[in-house]
Structure formats: C-alpha cells, structure tokens
Amino acid sequence: MLGAIALFTVLAGAFGALLGYSAIRFRVEGDPIAEQIDHLLPQSQCGQCGFPGCRPYAEAIASGEAEINKCAPGGAATMVALADLLGRDPVPLDGAAAQETVRRLAVVDETRCIGCTLCLQACPVDAILGAAKQMHTVIASECTGCELCLPPCPVECIRMDPLPETLRSWKWPYPGAPAGREVAAHPEAA
Amino acid sequence: MAEYALILVGTILVNNFVLAKFLGLCPFMGVSKKVETALGLGLATTFVLTLSGAVAYLVDHWLLVPLGIEFLRTIAFILVIAVVVQFTETVMHKTSPMLYQALGIYLPLITTNCIVLGVALLNAQADKGFTASVLYAFGAALGFSMVLALFAGLRERVAVADVPEPFQGNAIALVTAGLMSLAFMGFAGLVQS
Known part of the structure; x- marks a missing residue:
C-alpha cells in the first residue's frame, strides 16, 4: 500500500520533470505557420483580400481569423495550395477573388x-x-x-x-466543378 | 529471428488491431479523409505506440511486478501513455508545425486511442520479454498506419465517386471499413498466435 503510493508519487514526479524540461527545451517562438503561408502567397501586396499586404493576411490565416479563399492574384491555385498546407478542405473563392475566374x-x-x-x-x-x-x-x-x-x-x-487559354495553360476541370470555372471546391464527403 | 518476424506479420496482417481486434476505430474513421493526414497520424501513432510500449514494459517489469502491485497496471500505463503523447506533441510542435496543425485534435486523442493501452496491457499479460514486447507494439502501430493509409486512399476515391444518396458520407465509409475487415479475415491462419 505505502509502496504503491510512493511509487506513483515518484513516477508522476519524474514524468512531470521530463515534461517541464521538454516544454522549455522545445519552446516554439513566433509563428512558423504564418511564415510558410506567407511563402505561398503571391507577394503582390495588392490588398484585395482586405488586409494591408500578404504578410498580415498570412498571419490572419494562421490565427484562424481569415479564410483561405481571399487572395485574388493567387486565385484557385493559391487557395488549393493553402488548403493543402493547412490540411483544410478547399473552399470556393470569395470576395474580390471570386470575380477573377x-x-x-x-x-x-x-x-x-x-x-x-x-x-x-x-x-x-x-x-x-x-x-x-x-x-x-x-x-x-x-x-x-x-x-x-x-x-x-x-x-x-x-x-x-x-x-487567352493556350495549349500550355489549359487543364482538365476538377471533378465535380461546374463547367467554365477554373476550379471550385474539391467535392469532399463529410 | 523467425519468432520476431512472426510477431510482426501477426500484428500487421493476421491480428490487425483495427480490422481484427477492432481497437482504435476513432482515428480510423476520423483521420482517414486525406492520405497525407492519415500518414501523419500513422507516423505519430507509430512513434507514441512503440515508445509507450517500451516504457510501459519497463515500468511493469521493473517497478510494478517487484512491488507486487500489478493490479495498478491500468493507472500506471495511462500515466505513461499520457506523458509520451504530451512529449511527442511538444517535440512535434517545434520540429514539424505543419504536421502538428494537420493532426490538430487527433494528436492529444492518441492518449485515449485504445490501441495504445490495449498493446501495453496485452504485453503485460503475455510477458514475452522486452524485445518481443517492443516489436509487438511496433507491429501493431505499423498495422494501424497501413490500414489507415489504405482506408484513406479508398475514401479519397469514394469521395469523387457517384455514391447513391443514402450511402453518402460516413455510411459508405463504414461499409468500406467492414469490407476491408472481411478482406483481412483472409489472413487468418497465416500465423498461429
């Protein structure tokens, strides 16, 4: 009985010390995700997403405040790349981006x-x-x-x-995408 | 050597933890929409499962058995598993933030993945020695990862297939899982365990 209590106290203490050490040793500084999102954006700083540039938009995506579908110059390709990076489902383009089919x-x-x-x-x-x-x-x-x-x-x-659509730029439409649109969302089952 | 190979084949194919023992069904259904995420979770689970299998064996063999408190195995193993998962999460957040975000809630949920506790408890009951126990945990994790990746591949195809309306979504996924389980029954008898 006493042995069991002592053992679990020691065990919990040792594991707690290990976790405490790892939390200090592997502390994450800054937001590496915003960095990677920023890399995918076209860096045209056009502001059509409603943010004052690509970097602020990247930070807003990283913190979950903004959707990934607002980049007009990047269009569907950027949206799909962002969805891929973040493991989210692709969404149809929105706002200024939507008119740019x-x-x-x-x-x-x-x-x-x-x-x-x-x-x-x-x-x-x-x-x-x-x-x-x-x-x-x-x-x-x-x-x-x-x-x-x-x-x-x-x-x-x-x-x-x-x-103009040339032989180089043309590609098959994504499955399920309405004709004429370059890309809509991937149809994903719930 | 042959004994170790049999353990691996047995846990991966014959007594696959997901499709034959029906453990770990939560991530099997939850994280199988995309192959990449499935592979990521498979990798994380493999790491956690092997490590926790080894630590759990050591705790059982060197602490619980000598003190005669084997009845506290479940609590001790849950403590070990929780620590290993938390440790993995901290390290992964630092080294691979993308994987960390892709796995999201499922990484902490490895804590409650019944495979992890199941393997530790089965190991403790069988008491096959350290190497065999770690291999058993590793094989279980490999089997889980393989089945998860295969299932995710199937679901990616099914997502764009023309599925009848009543079967769409999770219904067809469960039917697919059942058929996979049936297919894996074909391995029964390959290894006696």
Whole structure:
C-alpha cells in the first residue's frame, strides 16, 4: 500500500520533470505557420483580400481569423495550395477573388500612354517597364492581374485583358466543378 | 529471428488491431479523409505506440511486478501513455508545425486511442520479454498506419465517386471499413498466435 503510493508519487514526479524540461527545451517562438503561408502567397501586396499586404493576411490565416479563399492574384491555385498546407478542405473563392475566374493581364494602350511613370510606382511586382516621357509596357509573365495600376493612370490607357487559354495553360476541370470555372471546391464527403 | 518476424506479420496482417481486434476505430474513421493526414497520424501513432510500449514494459517489469502491485497496471500505463503523447506533441510542435496543425485534435486523442493501452496491457499479460514486447507494439502501430493509409486512399476515391444518396458520407465509409475487415479475415491462419 505505502509502496504503491510512493511509487506513483515518484513516477508522476519524474514524468512531470521530463515534461517541464521538454516544454522549455522545445519552446516554439513566433509563428512558423504564418511564415510558410506567407511563402505561398503571391507577394503582390495588392490588398484585395482586405488586409494591408500578404504578410498580415498570412498571419490572419494562421490565427484562424481569415479564410483561405481571399487572395485574388493567387486565385484557385493559391487557395488549393493553402488548403493543402493547412490540411483544410478547399473552399470556393470569395470576395474580390471570386470575380477573377479567369486570370487577366494589364495591357498598356501604347498610342495613348504619355509616359508619366505613375503606374510604374503603383505596380507591386515591377511588371511595368518604362521611363519618363517614354511609352510603358507590361511584362506579361510578371503581371499578377491585381489592377493596382488602373486608378493612378491619368489617361486611362491601361485595360485588363483576359489571358487567352493556350495549349500550355489549359487543364482538365476538377471533378465535380461546374463547367467554365477554373476550379471550385474539391467535392469532399463529410 | 523467425519468432520476431512472426510477431510482426501477426500484428500487421493476421491480428490487425483495427480490422481484427477492432481497437482504435476513432482515428480510423476520423483521420482517414486525406492520405497525407492519415500518414501523419500513422507516423505519430507509430512513434507514441512503440515508445509507450517500451516504457510501459519497463515500468511493469521493473517497478510494478517487484512491488507486487500489478493490479495498478491500468493507472500506471495511462500515466505513461499520457506523458509520451504530451512529449511527442511538444517535440512535434517545434520540429514539424505543419504536421502538428494537420493532426490538430487527433494528436492529444492518441492518449485515449485504445490501441495504445490495449498493446501495453496485452504485453503485460503475455510477458514475452522486452524485445518481443517492443516489436509487438511496433507491429501493431505499423498495422494501424497501413490500414489507415489504405482506408484513406479508398475514401479519397469514394469521395469523387457517384455514391447513391443514402450511402453518402460516413455510411459508405463504414461499409468500406467492414469490407476491408472481411478482406483481412483472409489472413487468418497465416500465423498461429
């Protein structure tokens, strides 16, 4: 009887000490998950998710305050990647992201561009090339379609063109996705 | 050597803890929607089960039996298991935060996974020696992980299949689990244990 009580006291004490030590030894500093989410976001800092940039949005996702479906430049691909990373189910795109079912590209109307460089400063990914009094143009492979260059243009010479579907960019629609949408949620059984 | 191989084959295939002994059904149904999560939980369970099997054997063999208090096995083993799970959780949070978040609530639930306590108690009753006991726990965990991964693969396919409405969701999952259990009965008689 006494032996049993003593044994369990010692056992519990030893295990408690082990856990206490491991809690100090393996303390987690900062939020490594926000870091990894931030890596997946397009870093266009466009603010269309309602947060002042990619990093704040990543932190909001990590803390569970925001859904994963608000990134418009990233679109469905980013949402699926986030769902994969976090082990959540994919959800349909929301808000500004939902309207962007097709990826779009900014195109500068070269006959109207006055070379004011205002759109250069607005572009978060440096996808617009040009200099003062020189005609500007958009580097198609860099443009994320965030539309941030539209408001500053004084002559409204930038338009958004849908990206044509080519043999390279076309892919099979996901099973269960309504036709025409690039991707809806994966149908997951409850 | 042959004896150890028989223990492994016996626990993984013949007396599979999930499909033949029906232990650990909670994570089997709960964490089997995605193969990756299933593999993650399988890995965590393998680690916890092997470690707790070893520690439980040592506690039983060196502390409980000499003091003649084998009747307190259940309490002692639960203490051991809880500590091992908590330790795994702390380490995993540090080393693999993604896996930590993916497993979420199921990691602490390994504490109440009946496989873990079941293996410790069965080991204590059989008293086969340290190596055999650890192998038994390891085999049980491997069997659990394998079945969990297989089941998750099946459920991923079933999720996009055209299932009749009354069978959708958990119903078809339970039917699938039953069929898997039937299939594993085919291994009975492979090893006498």
